[in-house]
Amino acid sequence: MTLGKRIKECRLKCGYTQSQMASKLSMTEANFSSYERDKSQPPSEKLNQMSSILGVSADYLLGKTNDPRTGEKDSKKLIEMIEILSITNDMMAEFIQSRGLTPEFQKFVEQWKAHENVQEANQWNNSY
Template sequence: MMGSRLKKLRGKKTQEEIAVKLGISRARYSHYENNRVEPDSELLGRIADIFGVTTDYLLGRTDNPTPNYKESERYTCQDNENLTEEEKNYLKLQLEIFRKIKEKDGKNPDK
């Protein structure tokens, strides 16, 4: 699923263009688009930043590609004791990405 979403998001740009933005080789990026391997969490976050989508969208956990910052920031890992440790860590990572995007947007005079 991630591969098809990456291809769709890339649009008319080349794999090389996206790979350069990510600081990886074109071949490595190609592996992600062809579902041969999955990026680690840090690279996943950078990919989401470049395309302006959530990591949940890239992972196929939602069909909504647009981050909803306010809604996402309402939750913390302590809000649901039924979450697994992996889910809590994933949520922490996602919230950190949202905060970084907001900080970046706040410092951007064009926004």
Template sequence: MTLGRRLRERRDQFGRTQLDAARALGISNVQLSRYESDDRKPEPEILSRFAEYYKTTTDYLLGRTDDPTIEVKPSSAFEAFISNPEHGLFFKDYLDAPEARKEEMLRFWEFLREKERGRKPSDRQGES
């Protein structure tokens, strides 16, 4: 399947018109039509925008895989954190959670980790 066909297929799956998609992507309707008909190939930046907008990967759009899903892999530090029995109560449902919930929990954990970066052991939690 060509890049253009995959772009058109994803747009159809999301129920978007060419005009709506073009506006959201910051390109003209004519440009989008040319990409979808394989008359033009998008620059890497535009290809990345397509992947983000259509919630897929550039590998899928380019035909390197037939799987359009985005695989979100938690960091090994996160896996170690939730495996710790002391932390497990808070994240006990992570491994069985739906993917959307896992992504939300991972973002929350990364937010907390970033906020606590540089904190001294003698500091009270939440204070810098």
């Protein structure tokens, strides 16, 4: 299935019109329609926005996977990677956005990190 067909299929499943999607993406309806008709391809920023609005991964829209989920199944690996790399929240936000993960997932990771920091501090305090 082409990118355009996947975009259209997901849009219809979500109950959005082309006009509503165009509005959400700050573009004209004609521009959005050209994506669904495979006349043009959205830039990566718009593709990520679409995947977030439609609740699917950018990889699904691109046809790289047949699994439309947004990547939450890989949350444990991502959390481990964030912890290992000790990246900042800004870097984490950019990474999550580039992977098409939801803002809700970013909040989950931030809450998890805060929880882990509290546990680590409690363990440190208990050891002295």
